[in-house]
């Protein structure tokens with residue numbers, strides 16, 4: 001996550017609309033947004049009237065989030081799921097593939113156990129994650145053009161280049177490099193890693209920590225995921 005360019009290269013999309021409409025459908029009030037990043041979606045939850053607690057370990061991202069409209073209606077926490085209050089929320093949500101940043105089984109189990117602990121009885125856990133069977137990396141690797149962005153403070157033109165290293169077991173590694181187009185200077189170079197879990201692995205892990213009524217919707221519609229689904233949206237109930 002590179003806060004300097006994140007919102008510029010991750011534009012509002014059908015995934016964001018889906019999360020808002022799903023929350024609306026299940027009729028919740030108090031929500032926790034775990035891995036909220038720059039608050040790209042969080043402030044829209046606040047605007048929609050939810051009482052939001054938003055958590056992310058990236059301090060710079062939280063600072064950036066605090067410059068947005070509706071930010072003062074959100075409780076921001078620099079931290080992780082450990083910081084969630086117990087029996088406090090109607091929904092815990094993780095958007096834009098946060099589920100894939102947990103590289104080890106221990107960190108994944110800890111996060112979903114914390115989400116379970118944080119929910120009131122009957123509360124909802126909702127998150128998206130990419131389907132490894134759809135092999136999204138094959139498409140990513142074909143795209144050799146940089147993303148165009150701008151340093152919002154200085155107005156300097158930027159390019160974001162991505163290099164893909166590939167898999168070691170089920171962890172995919174890539175690098176993002178932000179370059180100043182005018183000076184050719186490398187502004188940021190960051191290693192990123194994603195863990196790909198199968199639908200079955202995720203379902204089983206959610207069941208183990210106690211979630212019930214577990215569903216996996218496919219590709220931003222309230223319908224059952226298939227093997228061809230690109231993104232799963234998991235929804236479990238405490």
Ligand SMILES: C[S@@+](CC[C@H](N)C(=O)[O-])C[C@H]1O[C@@H](n2cnc3c(N)ncnc32)[C@H](O)[C@@H]1O
Nearest residue numbers: 001035036037040041056058080095096098101
């Ligand atoms: C792809 S971004 C998604 C940001 C945001 N949810 C959105 O919709 O734009 C992934 C986020 O996960 C956060 N993250 C990394 N490790 C984490 C952890 N252990 N607990 C919670 N969030 C974490 C990163 O800092 C980053 O902001």
